[in-house]
Structures are given as C-alpha cells and as structure tokens.
Amino acid sequence: MMDWTDRHCRAFHRQITRHALLYTEMVTARAIRHGDRQRLLGFTEIEQPVALQIGGSEPELLAEASKWGEDFGYREINLNVGCPSDRVQTGRFGACLMAEPELVRDCLGAMRAAVRVPVTIKCRIGIDEQDEEEDFTRFVETVMQSGVTTFIVHARKAWLKGLSPKENREVPPLNYARVYALKKKHPGLTILVNGGIETMDDAVAHLDHVDGVMLGRAAYHTPWILHEVDHRIYGAPQELDVTALDMVERMKPYISKELAEGVWLQNITRHMLGLFHGQPGGKLWRRVLSEEASKPGAGLDVLDKAAAEVASRLKPMNVAAE
Structure with missing residues (x-):
C-alpha cells in the first residue's frame, strides 16, 4: 500500500x-x-x-x-x-x-x-x-x-x-x-x-x-x-501470555536505533496508532502519539507515556485457540 x-x-x-x-x-x-x-x-x-x-x-x-x-x-x-x-x-x-x-x-x-x-x-x-x-x-x-x-x-x-x-x-x-x-x-x-x-x-x-x-x-x-x-495459519504455538503492550516493548530497540540515526519518532509511531483499536485506552494511546510524537526531539518517553495511559485500562487481548 x-x-x-x-x-x-x-x-x-x-x-x-x-x-x-x-x-x-x-x-x-x-x-x-x-x-x-x-x-x-x-x-x-x-x-x-x-x-x-x-x-x-x-x-x-x-x-x-x-x-x-x-x-x-x-x-x-x-x-x-x-x-x-x-x-x-x-x-x-x-x-x-x-x-x-x-x-x-x-x-x-x-x-x-x-x-x-x-x-x-x-x-x-x-x-x-x-x-x-x-x-x-x-x-x-x-x-x-x-x-x-x-x-x-x-x-x-x-x-x-x-x-x-x-x-x-x-x-x-x-x-x-x-x-x-x-x-x-x-x-x-x-x-x-x-x-x-x-x-x-x-x-x-x-x-x-x-x-x-x-x-x-x-x-x-x-x-x-x-x-x-x-x-x-502456520500452526506455531500460541503465545497466550503476550499482550499488545509487549509489542510496544519489542519495538523499543528498533526505535532507539532509528532515533539515533535521525529518524523522527512520528515516522515510526504513525504505523502503531491502531495497535489498541477497539480496546479501552485506545483513544488515549492514539492521542498521545498523535500530539507528541511529531515534536522535535520526541523519544521513547512519549511511547512510555502513551503505553502508561492505556495499561490500567487495557482488557486481555489474547484469543483462545479453537
């Protein structure tokens, strides 16, 4: 796309x-x-x-x-x-x-x-x-x-x-x-x-x-x-204990490396706005990233702030195997 x-x-x-x-x-x-x-x-x-x-x-x-x-x-x-x-x-x-x-x-x-x-x-x-x-x-x-x-x-x-x-x-x-x-x-x-x-x-x-x-x-x-x-689809073991918040943590090493090379945080986090779609706290997640990730010098603290806003409101997002 x-x-x-x-x-x-x-x-x-x-x-x-x-x-x-x-x-x-x-x-x-x-x-x-x-x-x-x-x-x-x-x-x-x-x-x-x-x-x-x-x-x-x-x-x-x-x-x-x-x-x-x-x-x-x-x-x-x-x-x-x-x-x-x-x-x-x-x-x-x-x-x-x-x-x-x-x-x-x-x-x-x-x-x-x-x-x-x-x-x-x-x-x-x-x-x-x-x-x-x-x-x-x-x-x-x-x-x-x-x-x-x-x-x-x-x-x-x-x-x-x-x-x-x-x-x-x-x-x-x-x-x-x-x-x-x-x-x-x-x-x-x-x-x-x-x-x-x-x-x-x-x-x-x-x-x-x-x-x-x-x-x-x-x-x-x-x-x-x-x-x-x-x-x-691929028959791999299901990660039952993994949540969307874990994806935020997994992204941090990549984001840190890119920021060090001059990439603006917004260029990365714009693709992450829908991570909590349909979940309590999803709007707060999007709002923090939309408002603050575009600012000069924005770093991992913005990601942490957005994640903290949703952490206490997030429902379990795992899907049980059928």
Missing part, C-alpha cells in the same frame, strides 16, 4: 507475526533505476521474510528492477497490476494493464528470466466493462504463459473511470466466488485472495477455497489481528 507499508511499518508488523510474508509498498521500476535505491529498497533483516512489490510496463526496466530487488535480499518480487490510482494510470502501470494481458505476460517473463527468487502477480478480477468470467479467464491464462504460477487476486473490479482509489476499495462488489473458481479451474496455481477481509476468522474461512490470504488495510488499522496468524 503506497505510502503506508514502509520499512518502519514492516518492522512493527514483524514484532507481531514471525511467519507472515510482508510486502513493501509499490515502487516503480523507473524510480528504482533513477532514484536512491538504498532509500527505496533498503530494509533491515528483522523484516524478513519480505517481498518487493514493483510497478511498471516496460519488460527491460522491470527485469532490471527485479534484479536489484533480488540483490537487496527480497524473497519474492511481485508485479502489481491491481492498483487503480490516477497516478498509476498516468504512468501506465497498475490496474490499467489488465487491458493488456500480453504485455503483462511479457513483463513477467522478463522478470522471471532476471532473477532466481519467485515472481508473482497481484491483480483484480477485471477493470471497467471487462467480463469477470471471460475476460478474467483470458487474462490469467495469458499471464500463465510467462511461467508465473502465483496470483494474488483482489476480488473486486477496478473502475478506472468514475471512481476514486478509495471508492475502488469499497464500491465495486466483492466476488470471492470468482477467485475460488480460478483455483478450482487451475489447481496447479497458487491463489491468494485479497479484499474486504477484516478478521482472522474470515481469513481462515477463505483457506477452504484458496491457498492463501493477503491482508491490507485490516492489518494496518487493526494490527493486533496479526498476532493470530502464526498460530492459526
């Missing part, structure tokens, strides 16, 4: 789940060629496993960007052809490319030829007037010719004409059945579903039909749900 899942966000999420594959925000291939690659691609080992998501429509540039991603240590390179923003369309990448399946195939083929790590694609079930059955089937089967076998499918159309990016996340109806049908027709593909998944119960239910689930805004706005991932 552009401007959201930066390295600080991923470092935070990794404290909550050890096993989930984390994705970068989308970075354009052209930016990787001409920009500050360390700023755009750099990450810390504590984030692993992490996948690089890139955008573009030029096979040579995408191949080059993929190689840079592999060299930086990413475990997967993902081509995003699902983002519907105006900025993306102007640059001829994102969801508008679903109208050009042959080009997407060629882009992915070039990317696969350039790297040894897995190359995957994220897409929608269609755009604008495309048919969710015939056109989506043609898109997938054309893209399969590249050798890519993992599809992350946002189960909505993207309406590039008439809807804003926010509306495109909410207005087009979800059609999970279409994603399930793709897996049924092509059982050899690895299919992950995305879109409108708000709870871990929802995620687990989808696994009866597809191979995996991608969480976006739910993971960002209510990050504590990620605490269930390792146990319920």
